[in-house]
Amino acid sequence: MGLLDCDGGAQPHNWCPATEDDALPSVLGLLPQGAPWAAADIDGSVQNRFWRAIANVTSYAYQRLCDFPQEFHCSTIAESRDQWMTEYGLPDDCDPSGNNLCVKVTMKGGQDCDTFVEIARNAGWVITCEDIAAWYTNYAGCFEVGCTHLGPAPVLIEGSNLAIGEVCGCEYGPGIDHPEPEYWEFIRTATAHCPVPGSNLGETSGDPDCCFIVGYYDPPLRNNGEVVRSACDFNGATIQFECPVGSTPSLRRTPCGGEDVRFLLDYGGSYHWRVHVDVNASYALRGEPLAEPDENLSNAGNFEVGCTPLCSDEGPAAFLLCFLEQVKPAHTVMHTNINVDDVPADLYGYYLATEADRYWPQPMERFDPRFWTVNFPRPCNASVTTASTGMRAECALYNHNDLAGLIWQSEDTIDHPLLAYETNRDYSGLTMSFNIKQTGLADFDSLNGAVLTINGRDASSAPKTWYVRLWNYATGTSTKMDVVLDFDNLVGGFSLPADADPVYPFDIDDMLISMVSPDYVIGDSSPLSEPCYGTLEITELTVSGSGARTIKLFNAAAPSHGLKAATGYDDSYNITPERLLRNIRSLGYSSIINHYVGMSHYSRLTNVGGDWIADSSAGFLNPPCVAWHNDFLARAKLYRFDVILSLSFELLNENCPPAWRQYDYNGNPALTGWTPPSTLLSITNQSAQAHLHGAAKAFCSLAHDAGLPVRFQIGEPWWWVHFTSYVPNFYDASTTALYTAETGLAAPAITDMRDPMNDAQKAYLDWLGEKLGQATLDLRDAVKAEFPNATTYLLFYAPQVQASNTPELHRVNRPAAWSSPAFDVLQLEDYDFVIDGDVDQSATAASAITNLLGYPAEKQDYFSGFVLNAVDAATLWPRIVKAAEVGVKRGANNIYIWAMPQIMRDGLVVFKKGP
Template identity: 50%
Template sequence: MGHWLCAERRHQAAGTISRFDPRFWTVNFPRPMMAAVTTTAPDALRVDCAFYRQDDLAGLIWEAEDRHDHPLLKYETARDFRDCRLSFRWRSGGVRALDAVNGPVLTIEGRDAAGNARSWYVRLWNYATGSPEDALVSIDFASVSGGWSLPGEADPVWAGDIDRLFVSLVPPGYSATDAPLAAPGEGWAELSAIRCDGPGAVIAIGEAIVPEHGVGIAGGYDDSYNLTPARLLRNALHLGYRGRIVHYVGMSHYFRLDGGKVSLGGGALNAPCVAWHRDFAGRARELGYDIIWSLSYELLDAHCPEEWKQRAADGAPALTGWSPPSTLLSPTHEGAMAYLQAVAKAFVAIGVAAGLPARFQVGEPWWWIMPDGRPCLYDASAVAAFAPAPIASIKGGKSALEIATLDAAGAALAASTAALCAAVREVAACETYLLAYLPTVLDAGAPEAKRTNLPVGWAFPAFDVLQLEDYDWVTAGDTASSRDGARAAGERLGYPVGRQEYLAGFVLNGEDSAQWRLIDAAADTARRRGVRRAYFWALPQVMRDGLVHWDEEEDVTAFDDVLFPLALGREAEVAPEFSTTIVTSAGGRETRNVAWEEARTRYDVGPGVRSEADIRVLLDFFRARSGPARGFRLRDPFDAEASDEAIGTGDGVARRFALAKHYGAATRRITRPVAGSVSVKLDGVATAAFSLEEGGMVVLDSAPEAGAAVTASFAFDVPVRFGEDRLTVTRATFLAGAAPSVPLVEIREA
């Protein structure tokens, strides 16, 4: 597989759009209110709002600079609006009307003609004809003015250097007071027949199309709630993602609130969330996508009922490291689980109504472990359900009583996920998925944690598909733990590899985008392992970092793991070579440029041919290799052993170290060690706690401490190929005592 991190569009395909295209508006708002923008026609959009407080305000935003789309798909930055005339039909309900105080205002942010930052406030009612809730609005940016009443309070706008425009929407009971509304409210506004005229009406946009490839995409509502579904799916489609989309519904934007806490009153989902997901599901179906609806046990802490939370033995609630923090719902609390079931059914029902097959993932369900190792098994419902014994830390070995508690907690967790899947099946026949995060549930420092958070109650066929995720190992470069973890999870739960999928990712911060190289490689490894599907997690980060992925023809360097059959004497020729360009100036000074970091060795093994029997063996071996087409091993008669070679230094995380031999300051990677010859030392002390992977990779059973010197001794062969397509050996030459020429060339494998 191949990948590229694109910083900007250059020569790739581009097209045009009308400025103010409905797909590219966004929304913003203070929490806990909610808002969503969807496209209802090629020239229309709708904003849905859920208001809870008197100072709630949603902004419908057009940005002069595209900060959201993938670099290949962004629209051009266009800050000069003076050649634009915007018109649309306005309709609204449940929000302050156009003619009201604090009614819809177009805020224009940018700089004046002198370059000073400032904002203008354009009252839409001043440019409207019709009624306060159904009007035609026309704005010429060359002559528009801010101010409440015109012309008396006119504040002329200079629209030559604008950053963004946003239209404000507030509830009918709006005030500047930070206090609850008398009752929660819902509102909406529609802009239809959106039209932009004038010389500045059209802007360029990226239209590159990446060929369809075999990696799927995952996404999350909490990271994309502010975009239109049309915009989000456009990115997925153009970047080559097809088939199923894993859509995590999040933990902070879907719920309804009553008195500041989540509620099922009026339905499980708030109105903006419903509108957004109906549009998302319908468009996904039109584009040929399926959706796997993903729901976790995580909920924004501020809005979670206290009795629903998992708790440590001292009563402290389970809190994640997000800001603001989320908490984890107790699997044994009937109210919490009934709430999750209602939410799951609501999302799956949206997909079914759109004509999508029902697919549902239980995302990373677990009993929370505090950073200091304390398990959160002690909320009142858990105590009543299985009377947990005191466990100070999940780390280390456990007593029989503690193990019994962990098994009971695991059984309770498995029972809750089974009930959740059963609830979803009340909506429609449903394919169910379990997502497990392996670095936590298979933590080597907590060998019994799997009893609780990877319980045997999840064993196949409890779910239809097992999905695995391990991004902490991946981004740390710990491929050995990824390999061992996937094997251990498969063995524990019994899902055949054809019933497994893999989520590769994610990159939390943009400055760490180099981690995509490791993530791309991890997805490739999973596909080679035979999983049903690998996905990148997640689309918002793919868009942010400019990740482009494509499938390549499988790069298989033909190699037969056999040794050259003839013994080589000291008559064999060995010729290490470099590639050096030497430029001599007129004054005789030289400039030398070394193209190869390591030497490549050439051999002539003809002197090893000592009899007609050797000739027959050589010819047979040459034919079997198809001449230079296939590589093989060669035991170098002058350089085939290494002793106490430094292969790395411990950092407390890495377990994989590449065999190497040092020649002064030069280093040679060893990819073909002789089986059974490798020994390893840590700080000079021999250890047998390691295995050897292909390519000369030593994998220690546990990561060496930071600063520990890792050394190895070994015998090795050189990977080589025949140097020519033709091999000439005659009996006359041999009988005359002349050795044939049999050139071999070293193969670079690392």
């Protein structure tokens, strides 16, 4: 038989003949055709013996070739082991690999969780590792004094009195001394040779850039959730100085005591990993009997740098923790749990925080750009994003009287109660200065140029509004100017002094900077000839004067609980992405965010007969939406979050072309219960589906351009059935025409999904289900065609097809086309069951969907929520947290709490009670 065989195909490329008999057929297959060569196949013939000799040499040569690659794998290395050990500097009693070549090789790999898991596995331990958001805390761990870099990974920039835990402003410039130098002396850094320049701290140094105190915090060790000992105690702690990479901030600014260090992110932060050790699986991996958890767990983690033994052998768990501490990347903090038992009965605790629970204030400069918002009437859109010294607002204006506003509120009504800034309505003694630049909007010096609208009360406490023309307080041009607003001498009115209306600065609720088109006409709601896309950029925003230049900003640093955050653009379009992500990070949500792009703010609109309608020919995403998502995705990557972008088959009804809507049998459009209502897009209308394809690819492109892995969710795709009347919307013109074209039949009438169905109706329902399945697969494929490595998700709403009073609805809204492996991940939500407290129905639905669609638990996510009205918070949040816990115990991969706006509104704080 030759190398090629018509029956068996080609031999494998890694062909390794062990004997001459294995090699002989391939050698003979190279001979020419013809009778003179036929004797080569006859055993014992001269030719046969000759070619056997060749096959003997060939087999040996191929054996050596096959052995050669094995010498490049630590698990199969044999002949060259000694040379490779020497190459990697082993044996070495000081090396954290423990002279294990495989561990050493793995350590030479990346510095991410996947590499860490592989290192542990090569050492015989099964762990999981989750990369959680970088923490910037006011606690330091165990450090040495010196000026060398501790490792290649970023480090956490900390303040000068970290070990004391004081809260203070640390701004060290020329002639500015440490506020409490005795604390500096107390923590034994006064003799450091790397002092803060221009301060009273430390000795003279020849390195003017060596000014930051840095380090990372090692959290307490835990034994099945119980704190047993801190890895480092205070008595042994010293502070590490380290020269930062690149230039330092202009004032040699050193944050301390929990001050927000967002502006120093260029200098890096400590990485935090949540590591779980599966002892049962580890012993199974090594083929050893399971041992009892050792009593020496608390001894792990106390190490010395140098050539002293780093890890004790007083128990396997203690050794493991110590081993992991050694092989982790520099400045990576492990939150390690060792668990032998099953998940505990009470996995999560929670409480609803109020202002009374605030505990960690820090000074924040008044009018911080992160906390401005936008507002506008429909159909406008606007967004605000932050930069290092200011902010940028973008707007889409459609009618002559459209006005969007950039707003500062004296009272924080948006952030979580633990994260809000304090209320201060007294603006007296303050001067706010900034540079402002606009494009596409009314000129600053025009009749409708930017106005600062101030709402508050006058000296008699009567409500009052002032209109301050910014041009009256500016120097510059019609598109760019410098503005100085002295609130003690601020006067409203267009022409001064003729229209003078002095502002009362002691009781101000909010301020709004207007954005209008060059064709603005007050009271004229007629459409512009084309949409007006404008920008307003504010930079160099500063506050001076004798008044309250700073206010308290409260903070929290909840430990990661493993639950994930769910957000929605329609709920967060008006705030900065930085503000939203601050809430997510501070409340313990980690690693991945499910972000619904919404249905009412993303589309580009075109005027059709006086109505502003989504129009794919004009593009898919409007500029404010693009600006907001670009900033959101870039910051998510910075904070080490992946983002799932979720798109539904839904649009705001007033912006939806009539032909795109689903309709009931009597010609009424499908309308949801929101105010104003959204509508559901026709599953069979080609234009509607093309709009979804284009929007999906546009959003995924933004994620790809931000450097994030593309993750795309099709959210709640369904044929709409009204939630109280049960009237189905199966009769848009595209759908009924297609059914007739494919079957030759008219679509049978169905007006109530609770009614018994005849065979014709069931056949129509089955056909509708097939079309829904195909539409979702087509949308999936459109994304995969452009982003082949995209991870795809399907969000499935279980209650609508599990309800006993609509027994045939599953035919329509649970198509077989969704069965595994159609999507990478199946995401389940059942908030009707959750808020009703129907635990049994929730479990039944999850089990039924798992069996019907075939996605294993590890390929499922679960959404637990939500609380529509704040009045129900105390009743519903316990059920939601419990449902999340059930999802964890069921083995779902990621558990999402739906959603961040309600979490922030109600003050939900979740914490993990178990290991």
